[in-house]
Amino acid sequence: MERSFKEEVAKLRLGEGETFHGEAILAVTKALLQSGVAYVGGYQGAPVSHVMDVLNDARDILDELGVHVETNANEAGAAAMLGASINYPMRGAVAFKSTVGTNVASDALSNLASAGVKGGTLLVLGEDYGEGASIIQERTHAFAMKSQMWLLDPRPNLPKIVDMVEQGFELSEASSTPVMLELRIRACHVQGSFVAKSNRAPAFSKKNFLEPDFDYNRICLPPATYLQEKQKVDVRWPAAVSFIREKRLNEVFPGEMADLGIVCLGGLYNAVIRALQILGLADAFGNSKVPIYCLNVTYPLVPDEIVAFAKSKKRVLIVEEGQPAYIEDAVLALLRRHSVDGVKIQGKDVLPLAGEYTGEVVLTGISRFLDREGAVAPIRELKKKASELLSGLPQRPPGFCVGCPERPVFSAMKILEKESGKFHLSADIGCHLFSTLPPFNIGNTVLGYGLGLASNSAVHPAMARRSVTVMGDGGFWHNGLTSGIANSVFNKNDGILVIMKNGYSSATGTQELPSSPQHSDAKEDISMERALEGIGVPWMKTVHNYDVGEVAKTLKEAMTAKEKGLKVIIAEGECQLERQRKLRPLVSKQLSEGKRTVRVKYGVDEDTCTGDHSCIRLSGCPTLTVKDNPDPLRRDPVATVIDGCVGCGLCGENAHAAVLCPSFYRAEVIQNPTWWDKLWNGNSLRR
Numbered sequence: 276m277e278r279s280f281k282e283e284v285a286k287l288r289l290g291e292g293e294t295f296h297g298e299a300i301l302a303v304t305k306a307l308l309q310s311g312v313a314y315v316g317g318y319q320g321a322p323v324s325h326v327m328d329v330l331n332d333a334r335d336i337l338d339e340l341g342v343h344v345e346t347n348a349n350e351a352g353a354a355a356m357l358g359a360s361i362n363y364p365m366r367g368a369v370a371f372k373s374t375v376g377t378n379v380a381s382d383a384l385s386n387l388a389s390a391g392v393k394g395g396t397l398l399v400l401g402e403d404y405g406e407g408a409s410i411i412q413e414r415t416h417a418f419a420m421k422s423q424m425w426l427l428d429p430r431p432n433l434p435k436i437v438d439m440v441e442q443g444f445e446l447s448e449a450s451s452t453p454v455m456l457e458l459r460i461r462a463c464h465v466q467g468s469f470v471a472k473s474n475r476a477p478a479f480s481k482k483n484f485l486e487p488d489f490d491y492n493r494i495c496l497p498p499a500t501y502l503q504e505k506q507k508v509d510v511r512w513p514a515a516v517s518f519i520r521e522k523r524l525n526e527v528f529p530g531e532m533a534d535l536g537i538v539c540l541g542g543l544y545n546a547v548i549r550a551l552q553i554l555g556l557a558d559a560f561g562n563s564k565v566p567i568y569c570l571n572v573t574y575p576l577v578p579d580e581i582v583a584f585a586k587s588k589k590r591v592l593i594v595e596e597g598q599p600a601y602i603e604d605a606v607l608a609l610l611r612r613h614s615v616d617g618v619k620i621q622g623k624d625v626l627p628l629a630g631e632y633t634g635e636v637v638l639t640g641i642s643r644f645l646d647r648e649g650a651v652a653p654i655r656e657l658k659k660k661a662s663e664l665l666s667g668l669p670q671r672p673p674g675f676c677v678g679c680p681e682r683p684v685f686s687a688m689k690i691l692e693k694e695s696g697k698f699h700l701s702a703d704i705g706c707h708l709f710s711t712l713p714p715f716n717i718g719n720t721v722l723g724y725g726l727g728l729a730s731n732s733a734v735h736p737a738m739a740r741r742s743v744t745v746m747g748d749g750g751f752w753h754n755g756l757t758s759g760i761a762n763s764v765f766n767k768n769d770g771i772l773v774i775m776k777n778g779y780s781s782a783t784g785t786q787e788l789p790s791s792p793q794h795s796d797a798k799e800d801i802s803m804e805r806a807l808e809g810i811g812v813p814w815m816k817t818v819h820n821y822d823v824g825e826v827a828k829t830l831k832e833a834m835t836a837k838e839k840g841l842k843v844i845i846a847e848g849e850c851q852l853e854r855q856r857k858l859r860p861l862v863s864k865q866l867s868e869g870k871r872t873v874r875v876k877y878g879v880d881e882d883t884c885t886g887d888h889s890c891i892r893l894s895g896c897p898t899l900t901v902k903d904n905p906d907p908l909r910r911d912p913v914a915t916v917i918d919g920c921v922g923c924g925l926c927g928e929n930a931h932a933a934v935l936c937p938s939f940y941r942a943e944v945i946q947n948p949t950w951w952d953k954l955w956n957g958n959s960l961r962r
């Protein structure tokens with residue numbers, strides 16, 4: 276796993292009155308335990324992957340309390356797990372990445388929201404929107420509105436986040452409705468402290484059993500669904516609005532500039548207050564001259580709070596990123612409905628329609644709203660200077676890690692492409708999606724996690740040449756097995772599927788999968804191969820990724836095979852990042868004990884290198900780069916391998932499979948050499 280929380284989880288044991296210091300995502304986990312949660316689940320995905328990582332490291336604490344914890348196969352499974360709270364007064368929480376995960380979960384969520392809940396349910400959603408996001412740019416707000424679930428967006432401040440988790444359960448129970456708590460990436464990693472409460476063991480759990488309950492009105496089937504819809508509107512919605520108002524979940528920060536106001540999403544409060552500080556309109560403690568209405572609950576809105584805040588003002592700015600402008604449109608409609616005239620609502624006229632509202636964006640928007648644009652001129656000037664100074668630096672697109680086992684498969688595809696022409700490749704979510712970037716530029720579409728093969732089904736009949744799909748083992752278990760593979764076999768589709776078997780859900784932090792090496796013993800063989808055989812895949816081959824020639828040969832075989840039907844190539848090679856995480860401590864222990872260690876490294880003979888860089892175009896490994904040609908008569912830079920090479924062997928394999936120049940050499944770096952090493956290699960060994 277990318278990060279272990281073994282040490283931090285001790286904080287989950289803090290009792291009444293003790294002070295918790297740390298990261299927000301750990302604070303959320305503590306707040307769940309303080310709220311008496313009975314079960315937790317989820318599916319890893321930034322920025323909330325760590326909720327599941329923390330819970331997995333804290334299993335002994337959860338066992339003591341009787342809390343059931345489960346790593347779900349996907350977000351739909353996690354959302355469906357919340358069904359336990361429909362009939363039973365058990366609090367439950369799940370975590371996943373939004374909006375992609377919420378898309379996957381939305382069937383279960385619609386049903387859950389319609390049936391309503393007895394026990395409080397909380398969905399902790401990583402709102403992966405804006406700079407650094409790895410997904411399509413949409414907001415969770417739409418899901419809240421369409422299914423009528425309540426959406427919390429707490430101010431990024433630990434006491435507030437913890438309070439909103441606890442209040443979220445209360446709100447859920449007071450209105451029989453699931454509640455979503457969205458956390459942007461910056462909120463997840465904000466540091467701070469709060470005064471802890473003791474953990475609460477749930478009333479019903481694996482330690483204290485329930486009696487089965489049946490209530491037809493909680494089944495999502497007509498006529499119950501008609502009643503549920505009415506209840507949402509007539510009972511649950513008003514109950515939620517009353518709760519939010521009575522418990523003051525939203526916050527009003529007064530200010531002396533009473534004819535102006537800012538309404539902001541809770542998650543954007545820090546950017547707003549920082550902008551006001553820079554403009555000299557707020558102090559370091561958050562006291563602002565401009566009144567602020569901070570929406571820690573962005574759905575549902577509380578109409579009378581908005582009317583009370585806006586009615587005496589001349590202008591109000593809504594700070595809400597992305598499109599549609601849900602809050603701005605709702606506030607405009609609401610004020611009109613309540614006949615509030617004379618206040619001008621601003622938002623998307625001074626702030627951008629799309630993109631993350633970073634500190635600089637919010638500062639620019641607020642300065643426009645306050646007619647103080649001149650105040651940001653020095654910052655712009657500074658930024659311009661910085662970008663001029665940095666203009667000489669080369670761009671650094673993302674790519675596979677050094678020694679990644681997925682890179683050689685795309686090298687093999689490049690070789691095949693050169694030999695027999697281009698083919699369509701349906702890509703999927705995972706590290707392998709880096710293949711769409713230079714130097715490979717392979718992969719024509721991506722439609723969703725585990726959906727690569729499904730997205731290929733209308734492409735392959737329209738192609739003279741067999742098309743290829745790439746799927747990771749993470750995508751395979753997420754839903755690729757059913758949506759893609761079963762669908763393809765059932766429909767007798769033709770095509771090639773390459774499954775990257777790197778052993779983990781690597782792109783989200785190397786969480787374990789059913790087929791991870793640690794689960795593949797004889798007793799518990801949840802292997803992809805068995806699943807594929809069971810489904811009746813007619814053609815299946817396994818290749819070792821680093822054997823580029825063999826991978827290219829197998830791909831060619833699949834391309835030209837006479838048999839129709841799905842051809843699956845399992846490309847095996849453990850995630851190098853995870854492999855190095857395991858190897859490094861072992862090697863450093865061996866070194867400290869004075870034991871002999873051997874490290875393989877590749878290099879380029881600069882006298883033989885022609886400087887055509889075809890090796891780089893076939894690899895893209897960050898440690899295979901260029902340097903000035905040492906020969907004064909030659910101008911082309913030569914290839915070179917810098918420190919960091921993990922000796923994966925791809926350089927040699929590519930040189931061989933693509934018949935490149937003979938410049939590459941393989942070296943062994945021996946540390947703590949034996950007398951035999953010294954004798955054999957003379958005195959040139961490193962000590």
Ligand code: SF4
Nearest residue numbers: 676679706850851852
């Ligand atoms: S995390 Fe693993 S699979 Fe992903 S790019 Fe790095 S080495 Fe490759």
Ligand code: SF4
Nearest residue numbers: 896920921923924926
């Ligand atoms: S052998 Fe080549 S591809 Fe592998 S890590 Fe070293 S430089 Fe990178």
